[in-house]
Amino acid sequence: MTGMTDYSAQHFLDWVDGKTAMPSLPTAYAALFTAVGTDAGSGFTEVTGGSYARVALAGLMNSGAGSAPSNTSNASSITFPMVTVTWGNVLAWGLYDAASSGNLLCWDFLGNDPWFPCSITSASPGVVTAPGITAGSAPGLANGATVVFSAEYGGALPAALTQYTQYTVAGLSADTFNVGVNTAAISGCMVRQVTVQNIPINVTPQFAGGTPGALVLLAA
Numbered sequence: 001m002t003g004m005t006d007y008s009a010q011h012f013l014d015w016v017d018g019k020t021a022m023p024s025l026p027t028a029y030a031a032l033f034t035a036v037g038t039d040a041g042s043g044f045t046e047v048t049g050g051s052y053a054r055v056a057l058a059g060l061m062n063s064g065a066g067s068a069p070s071n072t073s074n075a076s077s078i079t080f081p082m083v084t085v086t087w088g089n090v091l092a093w094g095l096y097d098a099a100s101s102g103n104l105l106c107w108d109f110l111g112n113d114p115w116f117p118c119s120i121t122s123a124s125p126g127v128v129t130a131p132g133i134t135a136g137s138a139p140g141l142a143n144g145a146t147v148v149f150s151a152e153y154g155g156a157l158p159a160a161l162t163q164y165t166q167y168t169v170a171g172l173s174a175d176t177f178n179v180g181v182n183t184a185a186i187s188g189c190m191v192r193q194v195t196v197q198n199i200p201i202n203v204t205p206q207f208a209g210g211t212p213g214a215l216v217l218l219a220a
Contacts, residue, residue, distance in 0.1 A: 002108040005041040029054035029099055030078050030215065032205070033092040033107070036164050039152075041104035044094065050085030050201070054099055062211060069220040074213030079206040087199040091146075091166070093207075093215070106217070109148065111195030112138040118149075119187040120158055126183025129176045130191050137193040145169045146194045147179065155188020166194065 004012070014020045031054045037043020055078050062075045094107035118130035134141045141147075146166050151157045160181045161167070167179035199205055207214040 004106045005104050006039045007041055007103045008105045009039075023097070025097055027056050027058040028095045028097060028105060029056055029102075030207070031094045031096055031104075032080070032087070032090045032199075033094060034088055034090055036092050036107065036109070044092075044104065044107070047087045047090065047199075050083050050087055051081040052083075052087060053081055054096060055080055056099070057095070060209070062213070064219075069218040071212070071216060071218050073211070073216040074207055074209050075211065076209040076213075077206045078209070078213075078215055079204060082204045083199055083201050086201050087205075089196050089198050090205075091194055091196045109192070109194045110197055111193060113193040113195070115150070115190040115192045118189055118191045120161075120183050120185065120189070122183060122185040123178075124182040125170075125178040125180050126158065126160075126185075127171075127176055127178055128191060131175050133191065133193070134172070134175050141169060141172065141177075141193055143169055143172050143177075146196055147191050148194050149189055149191050151189045153190060155190075156186055157189050158183035158186045160184075166196070 011022055015022045032047045033044050034047060035045035060074050060076045060078060062072050064070055064072045092107055092109045095105045096102040097105055116130040116133040118128050121127045147169055148164050148166060149157055149161050150163050157163060160183050169177045170180055171178045
């Protein structure tokens with residue numbers, strides 16, 4: 001699921017129960033992905049070529065603040081190198097503990113959209129019902145939007161749907177829609193809209209800084 005990877009979650013648990021100290025982290029590095037993987041930190045496809053490089057966050061972040069959830073974001077812009085060969089469709093970001101290779105610490109899809117509980121009917125195609133998703137997405141959900149599904153926090157996905165695969169919304173009516181896939185009936189899974197950014201040549205991608213900045217991390 002989006003958020004901490006197994007590496008971060010396991011080390012946090014060992015730290016909070018007094019078993020071991022947290023690993024040393026001189027700085028973290030922001031990365032961009034064209035495909036996402038698993039909580040184990042594997043299966044992610046990071047952008048390569050075209051002058052791409054991870055960006056060190058040292059000195060760029062606001063201090064953690066707030067409650068339920070606590071939060072932080074980038075005070076200064078997180079600016080990637082100017083693109084010299086198209087980077088393609090970027091759909092997610094992550095934080096690593098090294099400028100290359102290293103351990104993936106956490107990740108999320110692009111966009112401000114929350115996860116919504118949903119149910120799916122047995123139909124051709126299956127109808128997804130996710131109360132609140134149309135108005136609760138940013139921008140509001142519409143036909144042609146991209147969504148992803150997850151069953152990590154309960155329930156299951158129909159065999160025809162794959163976790164984190166990008167699907168296109170069709171037949172939207174209130175908070176029901178389909179993604180063009182024939183499904184069996186399922187309840188208890190999660191769905192959210194994803195903002196996919198095509199990054200062409202001769203642009204300089206960035207997360208704008210501020211209070212809050214565009215890259216926001218939350219911890220309950």
